Amino acid sequence: MTRGKNICNQLKEVRKRIAEENGIPLEIKECTYKGECRGTCPRCEAEVRYLENALANRMSLGKVATVAGLALGLAVPGTIAAQDTVRRDEVKIVKQIAQNIKIKGQVIDLTTGEPLPFVSVTAIDSTGKVVIGASTDFDGYYTLKVPEGRYTIRCMCVGYYRLELPVDNYTKDLTLPTIEMKTSAILSEGIVIIEDDPVIEIGPTGGINTEIQGVKVKVQ
Amino acid sequence: MEAVPFIGIDRHRLGVDGVGVTTLAAFHGCPLHCQYCLNHRCLESPDGLPRYTPQQLYDLVGIDNLYFIATGGGVCFGGGEPLLHVDFLTEFKTLCGKSWNLTAETSLQVSREAVRQAALVVGDFIVDIKESAPDTYRAYTGGDASVAWDNLSYLLETVGPRHITVRVPLIPDYNDEAATARTADRLTAMGITRIDRFTYRVK
Numbered sequence: 001m002t003r004g005k006n007i008c009n010q011l012k013e014v015r016k017r018i019a020e021e022n023g024i025p026l027e028i029k030e031c032t033y034k035g036e037c038r039g040t041c042p043r044c045e046a047e048v049r050y051l052e053n054a055l056a057n058r059m060s061l062g063k064v065a066t067v068a069g070l071a072l073g074l075a076v077p078g079t080i081a082a083q084d085t086v087r088r089d090e091v092k093i094v095k096q097i098a099q100n101i102k103i104k105g106q107v108i109d110l111t112t113g114e115p116l117p118f119v120s121v122t123a124i125d126s127t128g129k130v131v132i133g134a135s136t137d138f139d140g141y142y143t144l145k146v147p148e149g150r151y152t153i154r155c156m157c158v159g160y161y162r163l164e165l166p167v168d169n170y171t172k173d174l175t176l177p178t179i180e181m182k183t184s185a186i187l188s189e190g191i192v193i194i195e196d197d198p199v200i201e202i203g204p205t206g207g208i209n210t211e212i213q214g215v216k217v218k219v220q
Numbered sequence: 221m222e223a224v225p226f227i228g229i230d231r232h233r234l235g236v237d238g239v240g241v242t243t244l245a246a247f248h249g250c251p252l253h254c255q256y257c258l259n260h261r262c263l264e265s266p267d268g269l270p271r272y273t274p275q276q277l278y279d280l281v282g283i284d285n286l287y288f289i290a291t292g293g294g295v296c297f298g299g300g301e302p303l304l305h306v307d308f309l310t311e312f313k314t315l316c317g318k319s320w321n322l323t324a325e326t327s328l329q330v331s332r333e334a335v336r337q338a339a340l341v342v343g344d345f346i347v348d349i350k351e352s353a354p355d356t357y358r359a360y361t362g363g364d365a366s367v368a369w370d371n372l373s374y375l376l377e378t379v380g381p382r383h384i385t386v387r388v389p390l391i392p393d394y395n396d397e398a399a400t401a402r403t404a405d406r407l408t409a410m411g412i413t414r415i416d417r418f419t420y421r422v423k
Binding site: 134157 | 282
């Protein structure tokens with residue numbers, strides 16, 4: 001079996017487990033792709049997007065969506081433990097940054113009204129530096145803990161327009177209005193479209209594998 | 221933060237760069253000049269290479285968010301030498317949070333401060349220690365072995381052995397089985413428990 005096909009099969013298993021665990025119908029048909037398998041293809045990518053949408057739909061109905069650690073047993077190299085990757089040092093740095101006030105809120109899909117999980121929400125200071133970032137939970141909620149100050153709140157999610165709330169002076173805990181994200185130009189008042197291309201593609205690797213140009217050796 | 225050059229991005233690496241599904245992001249730039257360098261591009265001019273800010277890279281690799289979360293994977297930063305860009309790693313971690321594990325493939329040929337900062341945000345380290353004999357190390361890499369080994373001791377004290385894998389290569393024309401065994405013994409003596417011994421195959 002080729003390396004690409006092996007990757008494809010393992011990713012397919014991950015998708016299958018996510019679907020089964022969350023009661024999402026997912027019919028995985030036999031692959032008919034004729035070209036060299038690179039581990040993924042448009043149909044595989046479409047299945048991932050389908051699962052993301054199905055998970056969001058599930059949560060909008062008040063059901064639990066389970067993803068984290070579902071396929072921990074897959075693709076383990078045998079040299080690095082899967083557990084305990086978040087160390088005390090890491091917590092420490094978050095605590096050093098996180099202080100004073102909490103900015104909370106929810107991100108939803110503008111069209112469906114469903115909560116959006118995994119959205120990157122960041123606070124940007126006047127120099128353009130990311131002060132803190134967080135991902136929305138399965139119900140679309142986020143909390144940023146920042147020092148008092150002037151920030152732009154930025155929201156990013158694959159497949160959606162990037163949004164930025166106008167800069168504001170944050171001096172106390174507050175809950176922001178619900179942020180609505182969409183792939184069209186229909187936006188809430190006060191929100192600015194930053195990018196107009198929601199599709200993000202990653203191209204060919206261009207030289208990381210052992211079979212790259214200029215290789216003098218091959219690592220066993 | 222300004223965008224920095226990358227020599228490439230490789231998705232869906234399974235069991236190669238740590239736990240789960242990972243995306244390798246390889247930085248341009250390296251302090252070493254290994255005789256059998258696998259990625260010469262990282263030592264050449266960065267002209268023409270793609271450049272990303274932490275936010276741009278985060279947006280790019282986020283296409284595999286579901287795979288990362290389901291498998292405990294994330295992003296492996298390689299190169300080149302990723303710890304030359306430790307500010308990038310720190311900002312990237314604020315974006316991805318705890319749901320993605322970050323791994324760094326490093327020679328540890330960097331400042332102690334860079335290692336200290338990296339230890340705060342990188343979950344697992346894959347250390348390419350090359351060799352323990354200083355003369356052999358210098359002949360093969362052009363660098364000072366003591367920098368890497370001193371940093372490895374510091375890293376071990378800081379993050380513990382569960383988060384460090386050390387690669388020990390048999391390098392044709394530079395060392396041999398006995399030399400790699402000595403390197404592995406030294407690592408074991410200092411408390412390293414994850415040692416990956418392998419052989420460079422010269423084409």
